[in-house]
Amino acid sequence: MKEFKYTITDPVGIHARPAGLLVKEVKKHASAIKIANKDGKSADAKKLLALMGLGIRQGDEITVTVEGDDEAEAAAAIEAFLKANL
Amino acid sequence: MALDYRRCAQEIVDHIGGRDNIAQAAHCATRLRLVIKDNSKVQKDYIEEIDGVKGLFESNGQLQIIIGTGTVNKVYDEFLSITGMTEATKDDVKAAAAAKQPLWKRLLKPIGDVFVPILPAIVASGLMMGLVEALGKAIPSFAGSDWYGFLDMISNTAFAFLPVIVAISAARVFGGNIFLGAVIGLAMVHTNLLNGWNVANVDAINSFFGVTDGVIPQWHLFGPILPIRLTGYQGHVIPVIIAIFIMCKIEKWLHKHVPEMLDLFVVPLVTVLATSLLTFTIIGPIFATMETWVLKGAEILVGNVFGAALMGALYPWTVIMGLHHMYNVIEAGMLGSVGLNTWMPIASAANFAQFGACLAVGLKAKNHKTKVVAVPSSLSAALGITEPAIFGVNLRFFKPFIFGMIGGIVGAFYGALTKIGATAYGVTGIPGYLTIKQPLHYSILLAISGGIAFALTWTMWKEPESEAKKAAGDEKSPASGDAPAPEDTQKRTAGEVVSEVPLGLSNVVITSSAGDIMKPVNGEVIPYTKIPDETFASGALGQGVGIEPAGEIVYSPVDGVISSVAGTNHAVGITGPNEQELLIHVGVDTVMMNGDGFTTYVKEGDKVKIGQPLLKFDSAKIKAAGHPNTVVVLLTNSDDYEDVRYGENLKK
Numbered sequence: 001m002k003e004f005k006y007t008i009t010d011p012v013g014i015h016a017r018p019a020g021l022l023v024k025e026v027k028k029h030a031s032a033i034k035i036a037n038k039d040g041k042s043a044d045a046k047k048l049l050a051l052m053g054l055g056i057r058q059g060d061e062i063t064v065t066v067e068g069d070d071e072a073e074a075a076a077a078i079e080a081f082l083k084a085n086l
Numbered sequence: 087m088a089l090d091y092r093r094c095a096q097e098i099v100d101h102i103g104g105r106d107n108i109a110q111a112a113h114c115a116t117r118l119r120l121v122i123k124d125n126s127k128v129q130k131d132y133i134e135e136i137d138g139v140k141g142l143f144e145s146n147g148q149l150q151i152i153i154g155t156g157t158v159n160k161v162y163d164e165f166l167s168i169t170g171m172t173e174a175t176k177d178d179v180k181a182a183a184a185a186k187q188p189l190w191k192r193l194l195k196p197i198g199d200v201f202v203p204i205l206p207a208i209v210a211s212g213l214m215m216g217l218v219e220a221l222g223k224a225i226p227s228f229a230g231s232d233w234y235g236f237l238d239m240i241s242n243t244a245f246a247f248l249p250v251i252v253a254i255s256a257a258r259v260f261g262g263n264i265f266l267g268a269v270i271g272l273a274m275v276h277t278n279l280l281n282g283w284n285v286a287n288v289d290a291i292n293s294f295f296g297v298t299d300g301v302i303p304q305w306h307l308f309g310p311i312l313p314i315r316l317t318g319y320q321g322h323v324i325p326v327i328i329a330i331f332i333m334c335k336i337e338k339w340l341h342k343h344v345p346e347m348l349d350l351f352v353v354p355l356v357t358v359l360a361t362s363l364l365t366f367t368i369i370g371p372i373f374a375t376m377e378t379w380v381l382k383g384a385e386i387l388v389g390n391v392f393g394a395a396l397m398g399a400l401y402p403w404t405v406i407m408g409l410h411h412m413y414n415v416i417e418a419g420m421l422g423s424v425g426l427n428t429w430m431p432i433a434s435a436a437n438f439a440q441f442g443a444c445l446a447v448g449l450k451a452k453n454h455k456t457k458v459v460a461v462p463s464s465l466s467a468a469l470g471i472t473e474p475a476i477f478g479v480n481l482r483f484f485k486p487f488i489f490g491m492i493g494g495i496v497g498a499f500y501g502a503l504t505k506i507g508a509t510a511y512g513v514t515g516i517p518g519y520l521t522i523k524q525p526l527h528y529s530i531l532l533a534i535s536g537g538i539a540f541a542l543t544w545t546m547w548k549e550p551e552s553e554a555k556k557a558a559g560d561e562k563s564p565a566s567g568d569a570p571a572p573e574d575t576q577k578r579t580a581g582e583v584v585s586e587v588p589l590g591l592s593n594v595v596i597t598s599s600a601g602d603i604m605k606p607v608n609g610e611v612i613p614y615t616k617i618p619d620e621t622f623a624s625g626a627l628g629q630g631v632g633i634e635p636a637g638e639i640v641y642s643p644v645d646g647v648i649s650s651v652a653g654t655n656h657a658v659g660i661t662g663p664n665e666q667e668l669l670i671h672v673g674v675d676t677v678m679m680n681g682d683g684f685t686t687y688v689k690e691g692d693k694v695k696i697g698q699p700l701l702k703f704d705s706a707k708i709k710a711a712g713h714p715n716t717v718v719v720l721l722t723n724s725d726d727y728e729d730v731r732y733g734e735n736l737k738k
Contacts (some may be wrong), residue, residue, distance in 0.1 A: 012677045012678070013653075015334065015657075015677050017619075017621040017622075017627070020621060020627035020628075020722070021098060021621070021626065023722075030482045047667065047723075047724075048627065048628075048659070048667060048669065048722040049649040049650050049659030049660075049667045049668075049669065050649060050650070052649075052650040052652065052657070052658060052659055052669075053649050053650030053651075054692055055650075055652075057653065057655045058204060061138060
């Protein structure tokens with residue numbers, strides 16, 4: 001299992017559009033990927049509504065956990081995606 | 087403390103006269119909607135005091151008990167179990183309520199529905215026609231000028247071709263093709279037919295010379311029976327509405343029974359042909375005969391004061407029938423025989439009374455739309471053109487129309503008693519001063535008829551609650567538990583007062599093997615690819631539709647569970663049946679508005695039912711912030727289903 005933390009810099013947080021892009025990215029990987037918000041509530045990152053339900057705003061620190069066969073590369077790709085987009 | 091639903095339901099049942107007194111029961115987002123057999127058994131005061139009841143009112147033949155979002159369905163379930171009734175849909179209740187209304191109300195409703203949308207056309211024409219005619223009378227040299235000819239033509243266009251306008255509107259009301267309706271309307275005033283306004287004069291001359299047949303050409307389609315007189319239906323209303331009603335029935339029947347392949351050329355052709363035949367051979371002649379009777383009757387009536395008073399009451403009815411254009415014949419006859427037109431004061435009394443009633447409605451109404459229609463309509467009526475006032479206002483509320491009749495009776499009686507008359511014909515109301523011989527008596531006549539109608543309407547007419555509620559700034563927030571039912575909102579926000587557009591909530595906009603998703607807000611549906619935002623349009627967030635909203639409340643389009651509510655209140659996620667993940671996002675980039683202009687009524691984890699209000703938004707604020715207000719409805723996991731379709735009315 002891989003886990004890393006990331007602080008959101010996008011002014012609108014993980015909202016509809018960035019969330020949609022994130023889900024698309026996440027779906028590329030076979031691993032189970034979860035994102036937890038600052039309160040520790042976590043959601044399946046492949047589900048857009050669940051992800052949006054976390055209510056992640058700018059400045060929030062999120063915890064991403066990746067577990068599966070391709071976890072190493074998945075975690076790296078997602079981290080890169082977050083840095084580029086969120 | 088939680089509400090005891092069963093007890094609440096039991097108390098309601100006990101105080102509306104028990105199970106036997108309930109014809110039907112349904113509920114909307116906030117209210118129990120009951121059709122009661124005998125309203126006198128309803129103990130309103132008591133019901134208002136029941137724990138859980140927030141208010142009640144009667145509307146459209148229904149007793150509506152306000153209970154509130156989220157609880158009404160529970161009270162309703164208990165209500166059903168106590169009464170042993172079965173669930174009725176809102177449509178059932180509406181139908182039962184409509185059936186309960188008296189026949190005349192059911193007959194009048196379509197007339198109002200047909201007329202309100204066309205009012206702008208006839209109010210403009212009515213005012214202009216009144217002014218032009220008055221000027222023509224006041225300044226004889228103007229009457230012969232090119233300007234007069236031009237203005238006269240423009241101002242009477244809407245009335246001369248009224249059947250066309252009425253036909254289009256009626257086709258829309260009765261659910262037919264409006265272009266076929268236009269064809270029928272046009273046929274009724276076709277240039278190959280004699281102008282109906284002139285025919286009455288021809289008839290009068292004929293009967294004077296003892297000619298009974300032959301001058302007005304006829305077609306004999308079926309040999310000796312059912313001849314068609316080649317006369318147009320200028321200025322007519324009722325025959326047109328009847329014709330279009332029949333047309334729509336024929337058209338709908340054909341659509342059902344004609345194979346789809348042949349539909350496009352069989353249905354329109356047969357519809358137009360069958361309707362025209364019926365109109366010209368049966369509906370038309372019935373009205374022509376009635377016209378003759380009305381003319382004869384009117385001539386006899388005005389011979390004495392009581393008859394004249396009666397005529398003052400009947401006059402507006404003849405306007406409804408479109409028969410009042412024939413009265414010129416009577417007036418011309420009077421001028422020819424005794425040199426005094428005593429008909430004009432009677433017509434003026436009747437018209438001015440409708441003016442008074444209409445003005446009272448305009449001044450008293452809280453509903454902005456009623457106001458802006460009633461005031462100019464009353465001005466037109468004061469100038470003698472009463473169609474806008476009668477059809478658009480007085481008849482719709484009916485009581486003002488009756489009060490107008492009463493004013494007409496008294497005014498006409500006074501006119502006949504004082505034997506006042508005019509020296510010409512063609513104008514009534516204020517322009518009547520130009521032709522009247524006794525202006526003082528005429529002033530009294532106008533004051534009596536208009537005044538009585540105004541006073542009666544002012545004191546005894548009450549704006550229907552449903553109308554008053556639509557008044558601007560008078561809406562309650564659904565959060566207070568009194569959410570407007572979806573259809574109320576539509577009426578308030580749709581462009582027109584009349585069209586009871588089918589509820590968005592029976593309109594499927596996205597469908598797949600996983601289930602149907604309804605239209606959550608009223609407005610125009612566009613495919614997701616046309617949403618003015620790259621991400622939404624790309625389909626990255628799933629397939630679906632955008633809606634250019636006409637309403638401002640988003641209702642749940644599925645039964646499901648709220649899976650997310652944006653912190654800024656402008657978007658809601660719902661998990662529907664079979665794991666459908668639905669996103670409703672109001673506006674584009676509206677996240678920037680930080681919640682200003684948005685209110686949500688649900689929170690994460692709430693169970694919602696179809697039609698339950700989810701959130702309210704302020705289109706004006708969204709636009710002011712520089713964003714499109716398109717409501718985005720996407721099935722975010724549309725990839726999971728292979729048969730997703732989206733668009734308007736997919737299941738119709």
